[in-house]
Amino acid sequence: MTTLIVLLLGLGVGVLVGLLGIGGGVVLVPALVYLLHMDQHLAQGTSLFILLPPVGLGALREYWKQGHVDLRAGIFCALGMLIGGYLGGLIAVPLASRELKGLFGCFLMLAAVLLWRKPQPPREQTTSTAEEAAHG
């Protein structure tokens, strides 16, 4: 049963990866904590583990075909994230699980605000149809 939950969880997270161009850890970590009752550190380490293979490659292919990729910026981003990630890992490991969980929550709220805010695109006729498709 747990195996089935984990498999389906992976699928659900993957859809968000492709749809939003994110790694998916932001959903995966709370899911592991609440659904599988993992400790915060264990959930975060496991999330980093699944991000090691290029899980977003299938999604990337779709964006690439449409020309929605800035390769040069992407390479610089990868370099920056590699270095930053090392620092973040050093900070996280010695923290108490409870503190880390609280910080994670605050980060989610901040990221949510950033994700919501964006320059308003011009109103489109197709918006309502797209909304129905998104909900249906």
Place this chain on the structure above:
Amino acid sequence: MAEGPLRTAGIFVAACVCGVASGLFGIGGGVLLVPLLVLVFAFAQHRAQGTSLIALIPPTGVLAFAAYAKAGYVSWKTGLLLVPGVFVGGIVGGWLAKRLEPRRMRQVFAGLMFALGAWQAVGAWWG
């Protein structure tokens, strides 16, 4: 889009910040990188998402992962079970993203994320 060295340096610094969040919270970092590329560097939404996916192809979290693994904070079995789903789901999501106007979807997701974050912060410090 101007491709000045200053802009490139800016993107690099922004990515470093995303990397710290990635290591600190065990995430990919795209959730921060995408809005930063859009809000600060004026990327179109789809282009920001595609570029974020490029940045996630190399194992950028490997150094952070090593720190967690050394401390024993990895569930290998669960991780291995998750990988195929995320990969297949990613193809479905990428296909959907071409067809949907992603703004509403993103806002629904942001709303859920905010609620989840608030729940987790309150649970950790006042639970």
